[in-house]
Amino acid sequence: MMTVTVSEATIDAGTEFAAISASGAGGIATFVGLVRSDDGVAILSLEHYPGATEAALRALADTAIARWDLIGARITHRVGDMHPGEIVVFVGTAARHRGAALEACAFLIDRLKTEAPFWKKETRGGETSWVEPRDSDDVAAARWKA
Amino acid sequence: MLYFAWVRERIGKASETVSPPSEVTTVAALIDWLAAGSTDHAAAFVDRNRLRAAVDQVFVALDAPLGSPREVAIFPPVTGG
Numbered sequence: 001m002m003t004v005t006v007s008e009a010t011i012d013a014g015t016e017f018a019a020i021s022a023s024g025a026g027g028i029a030t031f032v033g034l035v036r037s038d039d040g041v042a043i044l045s046l047e048h049y050p051g052a053t054e055a056a057l058r059a060l061a062d063t064a065i066a067r068w069d070l071i072g073a074r075i076t077h078r079v080g081d082m083h084p085g086e087i088v089v090f091v092g093t094a095a096r097h098r099g100a101a102l103e104a105c106a107f108l109i110d111r112l113k114t115e116a117p118f119w120k121k122e123t124r125g126g127e128t129s130w131v132e133p134r135d136s137d138d139v140a141a142a143r144w145k146a
Numbered sequence: 147m148l149y150f151a152w153v154r155e156r157i158g159k160a161s162e163t164v165s166p167p168s169e170v171t172t173v174a175a176l177i178d179w180l181a182a183g184s185t186d187h188a189a190a191f192v193d194r195n196r197l198r199a200a201v202d203q204v205f206v207a208l209d210a211p212l213g214s215p216r217e218v219a220i221f222p223p224v225t226g227g
Contacts, residue, residue, distance in 0.1 A: 033227055046226065047151055049219060052203040077226065089227055109227055117200070117219075118226025119151035130152045133223040 001072040002065060004057040006048060008080035011087035016076055020092030023072035029101035031091040031109045037084030041122045046079040046088065049117035053077075056116040064093065064108050068100040075108060077118065107144045114141040149190070150221035153197070156190035173199045174208040176218065191220075198223055
């Protein structure tokens with residue numbers, strides 16, 4: 001079971017967790033990414049490439065399901081304007097055992113950061129700037145090369 | 147053509163329809179052709195190392211052959227998650 005959602009709607013962690021848990025698997029791993037509240041960002045705006053984004057996320061989920069024999073994978077990514085403390089992304093994986101669920105969850109968020117067409121813009125004190133990609137994200141994504 | 151993030155902002159539009167000449171056979175050549183035709187495009191495309199592309203929604207290197215695409219997107223490296 002795979003569910004990929006990209007929308008401007010607020011993400012509720014409880015709702016997301018209930019959905020991935022409904023798979024009946026013995027092990028669920030989740031990652032929740034929040035808008036940082038420690039560096040003065042007032043608004044985080046997420047732009048994306050409609051159609052290509054969903055396709056990229058489905059391709060990643062397909063890869064994870066096959067590689068770790070997952071029972072389920074769920075990726076929910078918000079776009080538009082959001083505020084510190086709000087959820088940007090939820091990744092959930094369901095497997096028979098914890099090892100597969102944990103590894104697949106890390107794979108999905110690492111690869112999402114370098115392969116899915118999202119762009120972040122931060123507003124701080126009335127000034128806006130596009131977020132620059134980080135080399136550490138490329139390193140994290142590269143460790144999953146099969 | 148589709149443009150995203152600061153590429154879109156510098157060009158001043160999110161999309162446009164173009165008809166490049168037949169000698170434009172790669173994404174890089176398409177970028178050169180667009181840059182030669184407008185100062186806004188030239189400003190957006192000044193640093194090729196910071197550009198990424200997709201042809202018909204498939205992510206490709208800039209030296210990839212263009213073919214006869216319906217949709218080409220030019221954008222910065224991605225920063226989601």
